[in-house]
Amino acid sequence: MAPVRFYDTREELHQYTDSVLVRCPRCDRLAHRETHRSKAAGETSRWRVICRSCGLSWARWTPDKCPLTLWLQADTRHGTVWAYNLEHLTLLRDFVAADLREHAPWYEHEHRRMTLVARLPAWLKSAKNRPEILRTIDRLRASVTTP
Template sequence: MLDPYFHEPLWLQTRTRHGRLWAYNPEHLDLLRQYVQATLREHDPWHEPWRKMGLFGRLPAWIKQANNRDAVLRGLDRMRASLAA
């Protein structure tokens, strides 16, 4: 995966059997972990199309699916471990 601005490979990336996970920095990694770990993701009672353009609205469907949660969390853990190495 390349950074869209600098066109350089991202350091924080790993493959899962479902696809490639990547993050820009440790804060992005933490945000993804919080989202994936959540067992209940509540939505606003009204539908606002602009909300689809946020960070989580743009995530691939396989990351959002509960049955892939363990695989995604393992991938995020691998990326976190690479920071400490």
């Protein structure tokens, strides 16, 4: 059987923050937080929380006033696995499941920023933890996709 490959596409964490799955502050069920960034310089970003279960719809200018809990987070023996949304979770799953992890040749240059997968903790990258982490990721995905 050929090894599963993962190629680092050089994505960074901020690319997943515009759409985040969170716990509704009112009913503690799945809600969605959207961030709308203004193009004008000096303006803050505006975000909205929408819950389909209880009908909550909040719009705020600063997220500091109401801390929200991520929906996609679970503890393992080694640490906490978390993701902002399903796309972020898919990237983590693809990385953890891969037997062969590749990166671009310019990866080691100092002027390049570290990518999302380069910043992952060592326990998440370790092959010996792979089965437990994949089970956790699959359980997180099921918490969103099952009714």
